[in-house]
Amino acid sequence: MTIPEALCTRDQWICWRRAERNGETTKVPVDPQTTGFASTTDEGTWCDFETALECVESGSTAVDGLGFVFTKSDPFVGIDLDDCRDPDTGQPTEQAKAIVGRLDSYTEVSPSGTGYHVLIRGELPAGRNRRGHIEMYDHARYFTVTGEHVSGTPTQIESRQRELDEIHSAYVREEGDDACEGPASEPGSKARLSDNELLEKARNAANGDKFERLWNGSTVGYTSQSEADMALCCLLAFWTGGHAGQMDRLFRRSKLDRPKWGEEHYADGSTYGEKTIARAIAHTSEFYEPSESEVEAQRVGSSRDREHVYLKERVSLLRKQTTSLEKELEAKTARIERLERRLETYEGRPVTSEEETESSRETQSKSFVRRLRGILRR
Known part of the structure; x- marks a missing residue:
């Protein structure tokens, strides 16, 4: 795994896991410290690189990989090139090859193996940040991080402002783009339906x-x-x-x-x-314009939907944790029963040093069971 030191020294790490939503696979951000939901705007749900990596390497079913959060205070811009690489041969499209070569900075293969993530130092140009299979982010978003470095690209994150401006102008920006209200060719962009x-x-x-x-x-x-x-x-x-x-x-x-x-x-x-x-x-000569009441109702509904999804995910996670604890409790209980049966056969006999050790283990097992039962009652 090759990850630039410039990223590893920042406490902007999270994890992620795959989830199904509306029939599509998505990547849910996860707080490595709690395995609950992480937010790209709440630094309290981020952590240092070592903690995030430990969570991934622990084998926890709650996470599938590492993620790095972009913020306004860091100098990084992430360029996401999607559906541009053959996962079997590693062969990129000509467009992706040209973009990666022009940016000439740290590049890695995406988790699916079908895309690239390029990281540079710079400032995202004004206007839209995505077009087709190209997306660019510099804050309030996160990149999945695989550490699968693309051979031939730098292992460090390079300053590439001029190159970024050129790539953005050639592949993302459209005439009429405006930094505040979006493209002039897109009427009604301020109030849209979900x-x-x-x-x-x-x-x-x-x-x-x-x-x-x-x-x-x-x-x-x-x-x-x-x-x-x-x-x-x-x-x-x-x-x-x-x-x-x-x-x-x-x-x-x-x-x-x-x-x-x-x-x-x-x-x-x-x-x-x-x-x-x-x-x-x-x-199209006429466009639908939602009323203020529709927009407000949608805003409230979206907030409730997000809360509902969070609660469902949380309940599912707690159930998995409870099932795991119950299985461990059953195994410990079975061990205690076996030890008790063995102890019965030794009653009245001199206790050897080996048996003293076994008795100590029994005491530890019983203590562990009491702790587990206490957790399950919470």
């Missing part, structure tokens, strides 16, 4: 049947799947207020999604999906 709320409204609208058919992958009535893709994107453009990022995220959840969506099909490096979204926004 993905689930949007889907519910779209399905219950007057043209909900059309939306449902397209969402489920039907191309009936269209001359090609590309035409069906465009039709769904036009509907998504209306409901998202023309927000390209949310449109892309939702389309990938639909059954019309296919590998072609993320492939580069144009000389400027744009993907088929990006061009389809841009055209759909350009062809």
Whole structure:
């Protein structure tokens, strides 16, 4: 495992574990000190590198790997290149190879083996921070850390501000991007529906049947799947207020999604999906604007949903811990019973030094059982 010393000396470490949400695999941040939820904005749930590594190496089922939290006070920027590497051959796409080579800083393979994480010293440029399979973060987010260093790249985190600006401009930034309100081409970006709320409204609208058919992958009535893709994107453009990022995220959840969506099909490096979204926004003359009451209701609902998920995860974790303690208690109890039966056979006989040792072990076992029972009563 190769991890830059610049990261190891900072107390910004957490762990993570895989979880299923809405049929998709996600990585839940975990506090190594409690194995409860960690937050990328609460330093009380972070720790030093040694503590986090010890948690991972302990074999605990509560964690699957290490994570490093980005903050405004550190100089690091993380560039996430997703779906750009063949996990069997290690061969990267030409775009990923060019980006990694240009940044020329510490790079490692992602946990899935299908992507790269590049770490540099710099400041994230203004505007959006993701486009297609490229994402950039510098605070309030975390990177999974594998230590699987990519051969040929530096083992330390290098200062690469100019290179970062160039990569951001070429692959992420779009004309009209604004640091405060988002892209000018995305109307309504200040007040949007959540993905689930949007889907519910779209399905219950007057043209909900059309939306449902397209969402489920039907191309009936269209001359090609590309035409069906465009039709769904036009509907998504209306409901998202023309927000390209949310449109892309939702389309990938639909059954019309296919590998072609993320492939580069144009000389400027744009993907088929990006061009389809841009055209759909350009062809949409009206956009849905949620009312203030809808936005507020959604905010409250999202808060409750997060709390509900946290409680479910916590209960599940406590149940696993209780089951483990119960099994250990059963094993200790069985040992005590065996020792008691052996003691009965030795009654009335002189006690040897070996038997004294066994008796001492029995006393320790009984003490352990009492402690376990006390824990289970809490």
